[in-house]
Amino acid sequence: MPEYVFNAPMLVAAIILILTFAGIFTEQMHGFERAKFAMAGAGAMLLVGHYMGFYSPEEAIRAIDWNVIFLLGCMMAIVAIMIPTGGFEHLAYKMAAMSRGRLYLLLVLLGTAVTLLSLLLDNVTTVVIFGPLIILIAQRLGVSPVPYLMAAALLSDTGGVATLVGDPPNLMIGSAAGIDFNTFLIHMGGLVFFAWLVIIVILRWLFKTELAAPVTGTFDETHQLKNPRIWYASLAIMAMMVVLFTLHETLGWEPWMISALGLTILLFIARHVELEHTMEHVEVPLLVFFISLFIMIGGVEKSHFLHWVGQFIQPLVEDNLLLATLALLWVSAVLSALIDNIPFTAAMIPILLGLEQHGANVTPLWWALAAGVGMGGNGTHVGSTANVFIVTISERLAKQTGNPDYAITPGVWARKGLPAMLVSLLACTVGFIGFFEFFSTPIR
Numbered sequence: 001m002p003e004y005v006f007n008a009p010m011l012v013a014a015i016i017l018i019l020t021f022a023g024i025f026t027e028q029m030h031g032f033e034r035a036k037f038a039m040a041g042a043g044a045m046l047l048v049g050h051y052m053g054f055y056s057p058e059e060a061i062r063a064i065d066w067n068v069i070f071l072l073g074c075m076m077a078i079v080a081i082m083i084p085t086g087g088f089e090h091l092a093y094k095m096a097a098m099s100r101g102r103l104y105l106l107l108v109l110l111g112t113a114v115t116l117l118s119l120l121l122d123n124v125t126t127v128v129i130f131g132p133l134i135i136l137i138a139q140r141l142g143v144s145p146v147p148y149l150m151a152a153a154l155l156s157d158t159g160g161v162a163t164l165v166g167d168p169p170n171l172m173i174g175s176a177a178g179i180d181f182n183t184f185l186i187h188m189g190g191l192v193f194f195a196w197l198v199i200i201v202i203l204r205w206l207f208k209t210e211l212a213a214p215v216t217g218t219f220d221e222t223h224q225l226k227n228p229r230i231w232y233a234s235l236a237i238m239a240m241m242v243v244l245f246t247l248h249e250t251l252g253w254e255p256w257m258i259s260a261l262g263l264t265i266l267l268f269i270a271r272h273v274e275l276e277h278t279m280e281h282v283e284v285p286l287l288v289f290f291i292s293l294f295i296m297i298g299g300v301e302k303s304h305f306l307h308w309v310g311q312f313i314q315p316l317v318e319d320n321l322l323l324a325t326l327a328l329l330w331v332s333a334v335l336s337a338l339i340d341n342i343p344f345t346a347a348m349i350p351i352l353l354g355l356e357q358h359g360a361n362v363t364p365l366w367w368a369l370a371a372g373v374g375m376g377g378n379g380t381h382v383g384s385t386a387n388v389f390i391v392t393i394s395e396r397l398a399k400q401t402g403n404p405d406y407a408i409t410p411g412v413w414a415r416k417g418l419p420a421m422l423v424s425l426l427a428c429t430v431g432f433i434g435f436f437e438f439f440s441t442p443i444r
Contacts, residue, residue: 004308009054013303016044017347020296025339035285038292045299055299063298064291067256068171072122072290073282074259075165078234079125080281081270086224087231092133096141101215103143104204110134111151111203115159115196119166120238123156123377123386131393142216146394146408147207153390154199154378154420161374162192165245165255168290169345169373176349177366179443180249187367187439191431195375195424202423206416233269237262293346301350310354317360322436325364326429332372333425337379337418345373364432364440371428378421381413 004010020041024034042060049055082088091113099106110130117126130152138145160167164174164184174184204211225231244251244258267275300306317324335344348369352362377384381391391408398407432439 004304004311006308009049009052009303010305010308012048012052013045013054013300013305016041016048017296017300017305020044021339021343021347024343033285035289035292038289038296042292042295042299045296049299049302055302059302060295060298063301064294065172065175067175067254068168069287069290070256071165071171071259072168073287074256074263075121076125076282077263077278078237078259078266079121079129080278081230081266081273082234083129083281084226085228085231085234086226087234088129089133090225090231092130092137096137101141103141103147103211103213103215106137106141107148107151107203107207107211108200110148111155111200114152115155118156118159119163120242122166122168123153123160123384124389126156126160127152127386127389131390135393135397140217143213144210144406145397146406146412147203147210149390149394150207150408150413150416151203153384153387154203154417155196156386157374157377157384158192158196158199158424161195161371162189163245165259167374169341170370171255172342172345172349173366173370176353177443179366181245181255182249183443184370185246188370191367191371191428194431195427198423198427199420202420206419230266230270230273234266237266237269290342293343297346297350300347306347306350307354310351313351314355314358314360317355317362317365321361321364321440322433325368325432325436325439328365329368329372329428329432330425332369333376333379333421336373336376337383337421341373341377341384345369361440361442363442364436366443367439368432372425375421375424375428378417378424380417381408381410383417383421387413387417 020037023030023032023037023040046055046057046060049060050057092110095109095113096106099109114126114130117129131149134148134152135145138148157167161170162185164170164179164181170184173179174181241258241262244253244261245255248255248258267273267278313324316327332341332344332348335341352365352369355365356362377387381387391413394406394408398404
């Protein structure tokens with residue numbers, strides 16, 4: 001790698017990056033949405049970069065990864081059509097009836113459903129769907145919802161790591177590194193399954209008191225589908241999309257094209273569903289956040305600041321690739337437990353690309369980054385947006401019922417979530433060490 005000398009564009013880009021990330025990471029303190037800080041950072045980077053001559057508006061547009069934006073937007077719209085059908089409630093009620101009062105079995109069934117759903121949908125959408133349902137089921141059975149709510153958050157974060165479309169950082173990594181759906185699933189699927197198993201096992205120990213509580217209610221009712229035609233059509237379209245995702249490299253299609261095709265077909269099947277109403281449920285602030293982040297990181301990359309940082313990392317990668325892989329796994333996990341994993345992923349991608357351009361084998365680092373930012377979200381109550389949502393609805397329930405034990409406090413999360421994160425990271429560490437040759441084989 002050529003030696004980069006720190007200069008004025010690097011300094012300005014670094015200052016904008018640090019200030020923007022500081023605003024994003026302290027969102028809960030100042031009350032401003034993170035998208036607003038991302039927009040401010042993108043605007044500042046564009047103006048300063050254009051003035052100083054290292055970043056043009058055309059380069060800013062090219063820096064946006066539209067594959068990520070369109071894929072997320074289309075998947076959000078598909079879910080918005082599926083939710084009113086009552087299908088998710090139907091599934092949850094069936095699992096509650098199947099458990100027959102066996103609380104650990106109920107936790108495993110709900111956790112498995114959340115995990116499977118997280119393979120295709122982002123973890124926030126998954127917990128938004130299942131969180132309220134878990135509370136209803138727990139209240140009907142007369143038990144604490146805390147174990148099931150935490151299992152939903154922990155396992156949605158974990159399950160999303162397995163596929164290219166399961167978590168936004170995966171989309172960013174796959175798009176940047178040229179990783180297709182099948183390659184991502186083959187490499188991360190086994191690792192995630194191992195981590196998922198150890199989390200399921202440790203949850204039984206972590207919540208042994210709650211799971212041994214007597215069940216005072218029964219759950220033998222079923223929830224009728226409100227619109228069976230659209231629900232089953234949605235499932236068929238999702239199945240079709242999974243097949244196309246596995247074939248997208250052969251077909252030459254980008255993943256967003258498949259999600260757009262699925263959405264288009266579903267809109268024609270659900271002919272009475274108004275497109276305007278559907279798009280109201282698309283999380284525009286999240287998409288704006290991504291667009292702004294891509295523009296800002298594009299400017300940082302053009303200033304060569306991240307290349308300058310990368311030259312200090314390259315010796316470790318070249319001297320001991322396994323150690324560098326494990327270090328990135330744990331560092332990215334710890335940072336993702338404390339801060340948002342999306343900006344961290346966005347900042348790491350250009351560094352790894354720079355190392356790759358100068359001959360370093362960064363293949364295992366891609367997998368370590370994906371596993372670290374995904375599993376690391378389990379470490380704290382603010383480690384992922386899914387965690388924040390679960391904590392919020394638990395606090396609301398505690399106020400409504402007057403039972404403070406229903407609130408998932410930072411202390412509760414530290415006692416229950418942090419051990420789950422640590423055992424999942426240990427599982428990933430064992431996987432990387434045992435199969436390092438497999439993970440270090442170049443993707444292309």
